[in-house]
Amino acid sequence: MLAGAGAAGVIAAAVLIPHANASQTEDPAPGATPADKAGAAAVLALPGRLGDAFAGSYYDPAKRQLVVNVAGGDRAAAAQVREAGAVPRAVAHSAAQLRSAAHTLARTATIPGTAWAMDPRTNRIVVSADRTVRGAKLTRLEKAVGSLGAGMARINQSAGRFTPFSAGGDAIFGGGARCSLGFNVTTGDGRPGFLTAGHCGVAARQWSLSAGGGPAATVQQATFPGSGDFSLLTYDDAATEAPSAVDTGSGRLVPIARAVDASVGLRVQRMGSTTGLKEGTVTGLDATVNYPEGTVSGLIQTDVCAEPGDSGGSLFTPDGGAVGLTSGGSGDCEAGGETFFQPVTTALAATGATIGDGGQGQDQGQSQGEDQGQGQDPGRNQGQDQGQRQGRGPGQEVNARP
Numbered sequence: 001m002l003a004g005a006g007a008a009g010v011i012a013a014a015v016l017i018p019h020a021n022a023s024q025t026e027d028p029a030p031g032a033t034p035a036d037k038a039g040a041a042a043v044l045a046l047p048g049r050l051g052d053a054f055a056g057s058y059y060d061p062a063k064r065q066l067v068v069n070v071a072g073g074d075r076a077a078a079a080q081v082r083e084a085g086a087v088p089r090a091v092a093h094s095a096a097q098l099r100s101a102a103h104t105l106a107r108t109a110t111i112p113g114t115a116w117a118m119d120p121r122t123n124r125i126v127v128s129a130d131r132t133v134r135g136a137k138l139t140r141l142e143k144a145v146g147s148l149g150a151g152m153a154r155i156n157q158s159a160g161r162f163t164p165f166s167a168g169g170d171a172i173f174g175g176g177a178r179c180s181l182g183f184n185v186t187t188g189d190g191r192p193g194f195l196t197a198g199h200c201g202v203a204a205r206q207w208s209l210s211a212g213g214g215p216a217a218t219v220q221q222a223t224f225p226g227s228g229d230f231s232l233l234t235y236d237d238a239a240t241e242a243p244s245a246v247d248t249g250s251g252r253l254v255p256i257a258r259a260v261d262a263s264v265g266l267r268v269q270r271m272g273s274t275t276g277l278k279e280g281t282v283t284g285l286d287a288t289v290n291y292p293e294g295t296v297s298g299l300i301q302t303d304v305c306a307e308p309g310d311s312g313g314s315l316f317t318p319d320g321g322a323v324g325l326t327s328g329g330s331g332d333c334e335a336g337g338e339t340f341f342q343p344v345t346t347a348l349a350a351t352g353a354t355i356g357d358g359g360q361g362q363d364q365g366q367s368q369g370e371d372q373g374q375g376q377d378p379g380r381n382q383g384q385d386q387g388q389r390q391g392r393g394p395g396q397e398v399n400a401r402p
Contacts, residue, residue, distance in 0.1 A: 051077075052071070055095050055123065056098075059266060092123060101153060105148075108147070115289040118285060127145055181313070182195040182314045187353050192234070192240045195351075195353070226296065228296065246271050248276075261343065262343060266282040273310065275310055278304050280303045284300070298342075305333035
């Protein structure tokens with residue numbers, strides 16, 4: 001899975017390197033020249049071409065370069081990376097070795113309060129331990145990490161506690177819990193719906209769009225814990241307008257055009273009903289988090305802060321790429337901490353839903369974004385009322401008009 005995560009990193013970063021102007025979907029960006037398309041195709045093919053020599057990738061924003069790790073001193077592989085327009089970097093551990101290390105941790109260190117993810121920038125597995133991992137638990141974790149061999153993994157200790165981010169309050173409401181809407185989608189049978197966190201979906205079957213409001217959406221599918229943290233809900237009113245956009249407050253909508261895979265180093269923004277709009281960087285892929293409720297795998301790790309109530313909220317790129325759904329983590333937006341997100345691409349694949357260009361309301365979302373909120377119905381998001389939001393953030397993320 002780590003090898004696959006590395007491949008996803010290359011795919012998502014392809015648009016960032018010179019002469020590789022591919023979109024985040026299968027087709028290069030409209031208007032790209034044949035040379036652009038050839039360069040993008042060369043980058044996307046790197047994981048398969050390099051084989052065992054491929055050891056992950058990341059984007060270096062300071063140098064504006066896609067860096068591809070090459071294991072085993074393979075000069076031929078390094079030459080292929082240069083030829084594709086990326087920068088090769090010699091590293092000690094292959095993707096297969098990192099994958100084996102992650103499997104060992106899963107067997108020996110599945111301890112509530114721990115998490116791990118591959119960090120291609122250090123070519124290691126980064127293991128995080130929250131404040132509950134002490135005494136015998138910490139000793140067990142240190143022994144497991146030590147058994148992997150020198151330089152294979154390192155432990156970071158967090159002052160917070162790993163929990164799913166959900167709480168009572170505002171935004172979307174169900175069963176006494178409060179979460180945040182992630183992205184509006186169109187289901188496989190053409191109905192309007194939205195994605196949010198799986199631990200929200202298992203907390204209640206019906207959700208409202210305002211505090212004390214009547215049911216407006218029903219859970220159709222939810223995964224938590226296990227191989228993800230996502231749920232799909234459909235609006236009870238099939239005529240609901242569900243534009244493909246994120247409401248970032250102050251009347252501003254960011255149109256969402258497509259779903260994209262995360263890459264380490266990618267700059268992202270997060271919107272949630274508790275803390276509003278925050279930004280940061282993707283720091284790890286294919287993360288495994290051991291919450292008190294159970295283990296969740298396949299997540300994105302970032303340094304973007306989040307707090308209870310932000311669960312399910314959208315992680316996206318400034319140019320309209322849907323990246324993830326807020327899952328959980330440790331810390332808050334004052335002290336910081338680690339935060340984990342469900343990849344949108346895998347949630348869409350599992351639910352059969354579509355987003356952006358393939359989803360209902362995308363044109364509506366674009367026009368509203370271009371008009372910077374012009375034409376919004378003041379009553380469409382009752383939770384945006386300052387009194388209902390209780391001062392918790394600049395805007396609510398429910399992008400629907402029942």
